[in-house]
Amino acid sequence: DAGVIQSPRHEVTEMGQEVTLRCKPISGHDYLFWYRQTMMRGLELLIYFNNNVPIDDSGMPEDRFSAKMPNASFSTLKIQPSEPRDSAVYFCASSLPGHYGYTFGSGTRLTVV
Amino acid sequence: AQRVTQPEKLLSVFKGAPVELKCNYSYSGSPELFWYVQYSRQRLQLLLRHISRESIKGFTADLNKGETSFHLKKPFAQEEDSAMYYCALHRTGGGADGLTFGKGTHLIIQP
Numbered sequence: 001d002a003g004v005i006q007s008p009r010h011e012v013t014e015m016g017q018e019v020t021l022r023c024k025p026i027s028g029h030d031y032l033f034w035y036r037q038t039m040m041r042g043l044e045l046l047i048y049f050n051n052n053v054p055i056d057d058s059g060m061p062e063d064r065f066s067a068k069m070p071n072a073s074f075s076t077l078k079i080q081p082s083e084p085r086d087s088a089v090y091f092c093a094s095s096l097p098g099h100y101g102y103t104f105g106s107g108t109r110l111t112v113v
Numbered sequence: 114a115q116r117v118t119q120p121e122k123l124l125s126v127f128k129g130a131p132v133e134l135k136c137n138y139s140y141s142g143s144p145e146l147f148w149y150v151q152y153s154r155q156r157l158q159l160l161l162r163h164i165s166r167e168s169i170k171g172f173t174a175d176l177n178k179g180e181t182s183f184h185l186k187k188p189f190a191q192e193e194d195s196a197m198y199y200c201a202l203h204r205t206g207g208g209a210d211g212l213t214f215g216k217g218t219h220l221i222i223q224p
Contacts, residue, residue, distance in 0.1 A: 004156075033211050033212075035211075035214075041216075042215065042217055045211035045212070045213070048211050056211070091157065101159040101162060102157075102159065103159075104156045104157040104158070105156060106155075106156045107156065
């Protein structure tokens with residue numbers, strides 16, 4: 001298994017543009033998590049899914065953020081419109097039920113200028 | 114609500130010296146604690162879990178419920194240990210709620 005795959009690795013966009021981050025979890029993992037990492041706030045949980053269903057999105061900062069998981073092998077995190085303060089590294093992670101050691105992707109470094 | 118505190122943002126020690134990365138948690142229930150490591154330009158990786166009572170790469174961590182701590186220790190630091198270390202907490206009982214992470218400690222091992 002190639003692990004959790006995220007794309008793109010780097011994204012630079014202008015303020016106001018729509019940004020879509022992608023994640024492919026490990027096959028068979030029922031849980032998928034989106035985290036945001038910044039110097040100031042560390043790692044913050046944005047949203048997580050269980051069997052493709054969003055369970056807790058209380059960490060999503062604003063309505064500009066949305067996440068979907070149309071099937072077990074794909075999830076997206078969308079920011080529309082993007083703002084400079086959204087600049088961060090966004091990580092996706094997946095795990096099996098009853099096992100809480102996550103496998104993280106390599107992250108997407110987002111820069112909004 | 115649960116909280117994880119890592120009081121040191123940066124810790125610098127010399128090669129061969131002992132290392133202790135501090136982690137304190139706040140949670141009224143029975144937690145599961147983890148340490149994750151992030152080497153430069155790499156993804157976060159699970160280092161160890163308290164329930165496994167394991168030693169990985171020479172690191173150990175003991176859960177002290179009285180002091181609500183889960184400090185990470187290694188008796189002799191090596192240069193390749195330089196990385197960001199994150200302590201994380203998971204609430205037990207129902208579901209797989211997301212882990213709560215501390216803000217991390219940047220460990221630098223000087224030659």
